[in-house]
């Protein structure tokens with residue numbers, strides 16, 4: 001018993017050494033595989049890709065009626081809730097209704113327990129959009145990371161999915177900012193949110 005135990009411990013000591021020697025005597029690793037064929041994207045191209053796949057148009061582009069219902073009207077790309085579609089009050093669900101959220105036909109305004117939210121104008125319009133001089137790239141990133149309006153103000157309201165969008169890397173958020181500076185500027189003054197009905 002004593003012999004076999006000490007043999008085992010000898011083996012335990014020797015085996016890693018043997019493995020290390022074996023590793024040292026391996027032939028050199030083969031040359032790395034050639035890099036993928038994906039072309040290098042500029043920040044604006046990357047931003048366009050992220051905005052398109054990140055669903056920003058779903059909420060920030062007003063809809064027009066298509067054969068299967070509302071579809072983004074790309075002539076109004078990312079211009080936010082149309083100022084002409086005036087909403088005066090939140091939707092009040094019937095008592096005991098399981099439905100708590102309502103969306104306008106443009107899918108740019110939502111009513112829910114948070115009141116009514118209107119999607120922002122993300123175009124570079126110098127008066128009403130993201131290049132109005134009030135926003136900067138830094139504030140844009142801060143808002144999406146913190147969920148605070150312009151990075152410091154009130155909470156950003158649902159259904160803006162900032163907890164997810166805010167997880168893009170700095171480079172990706174900068175790319176989104178860069179792309180948003182290149183789209184067609186559209187003058188559209190989005191209204192402020194309407195506070196919730198307190199008696200609900």
Ligand code: HEC
Pocket residue numbers: 050051054055056057058059060110117118119120122140143148149150151155156157158159160161165176193
């Ligand atoms: C599900 C709907 C939805 C999607 C998808 C969405 N947004 Fe929004 N977004 C909103 C709403 C609603 C608001 C207004 C929120 C408010 O007033 O508090 C908003 C506001 C914003 C604001 C202004 C934030 C602030 O500080 O007031 C920015 C910037 C923004 N969105 C960028 C984006 C970008 C970029 C994408 C895509 C990557 C995107 N959003 C996708 C609904 C959405």
